[in-house]
Amino acid sequence: MANFHYKALDAKGEQTDGVVSAGSEAEAIQKIRTLNLHPTQIQEEGKGPKKKSQAPVKAKSKGKAKGKGQSNVLLFGAGVKPKNLMIFTRQLATLIDSGLPLLRSLTVLEKQEPNPVLKSTVSTLAESVQGGSTFSESLAQHPRIFNKLYVNMVKAGELGGVLEIVLKRLAEYQEKAQKLKNKIVSAMVYPVIVMFIAVAILVFLMIFIVPKFKEMFADTDQDLPLISQIVFGTSEFLIKSSFILPNVVWVFLVAVAIGFGINLWGRTKTGRLIIDTFKLRMPVLGDIQRKSAVSRFSRTLGTLVTSGVPILQALNITRDTAGNVVISGAIEKVHEAVKEGESIVTPLQSSGVFPSMVISMVDVGEETGQLPEMLMKVAEVYDDEVDGAVTALTSILEPIMIVILALIVGSVVFALFLPLIKMISAMGNQ
DSSP states (O other): OEEEEEEEEOTTSOEEEEEEEESSHHHHHHHHHHTTOEEEEEEETTOOOOOSOOSOOOOHHHHHHHHHHHHHHHHHSOOOOHHHHHHHHHHHHHHHHTTOOHHHHHHHHHHHOOOHHHHHHHHHHHHHHHTTOOHHHHHHTOTTTSOHHHHHHHHHHHHHTOHHHHHHHHHHHHHHHHHHHHHHHHHHHHHHHHHHHHHHHHHHIIIIIHHHHHHHHHTOOOOOOHHHHHHHHHHHHHHHHHHSTHHHHHHHHHHHHHHHHHHHHHTSHHHHHHHHHHHHHSTTHHHHHHHHHHHHHHHHHHHHHHTTOOHHHHHHHHHHTOSSHHHHHHHHHHHHHHHTTOOSHHHHHHHSOSOHHHHHHHHHHHHHTOHHHHHHHHHHHHHHHHHHHHHHHHHHHHHHHHHHHHHHHHHHHHHHHHHHHHHHHHHHHO
């Protein structure tokens, strides 16, 4: 029997230290967990941190060179896209599950990684693990690539000896989160493209076609209809703007200044709260935003708790990754209630953000001891609802945008031919 010094988190998320006697590190972890503690660090008395591999450590000069290279890539590179990180996580889980040691798996992934930033980061991770650090400690050194959710799930997997399972859950979480994001983005792309085409057609008509009709009617004494006068006046303004740049430049600068001001205001506490509240209350799009936020909350919290992360720590991570300060505030209230020993349901209900179905399912999950499973079911339900809402929005937008485009072009054409029709009618009467 050996003594193991440990650091752990209690039910309130506070850190505590202690010593247990056990025959192995795994047995020590089990003993610590029977005390309702979540171990974060464990070390056998008289020994240093356990290394992940006994392979010889690389030369220091080479390590420094790589570290320098990594800094340059991170500074000037394109960064790591969620898709690249998702593929890396899935491949790492597969390699570890097939029996390869962590260090060997990282080395294999480093050789085949096409993204320069992630390739350099994986190389640094391998060196850190080889030097005696845990995988989660190595990941925590790269917060711009691996967020708190990623690091804490890996830490829970290491302590529980189920790293490959946790990595698979992480990959699935990333895949579903990316799929949900793509659905929302795709719903926004179509109207933007249609509006761009409408504006391009309108500008072309105003600059190249309308002036020819204006010259045609310039020598006539006929009074032009109001709609024709508006179209000809707009055309003249655009033509002057295209040759006398200050008008266009000023419009562009004002638009940029307004966007920049809103962005700066959105970084303040009050501004961010107002903007995020508006996002949730927007017609049509607000419902999609709310369902997406509920899905992200449920999936993140369910994945963390299922992976062995303590509920208070899981709520903190979920709050930081919520993506909306209104949702973050509601989660903060849940955290405070759970810290005081209360139920999750009451603060969720009082927040006014979460639908009644979510509250009911969470309530049932707490009563039956199946909260993680219920949270994952809620996430699946709202993923489907977001999918349906995005599909419905797209199907509604298509005919609306076509009608708007037809009205814009049709109005210009009508304004051009109406005087011509009147002129022909007048000639016929004469």
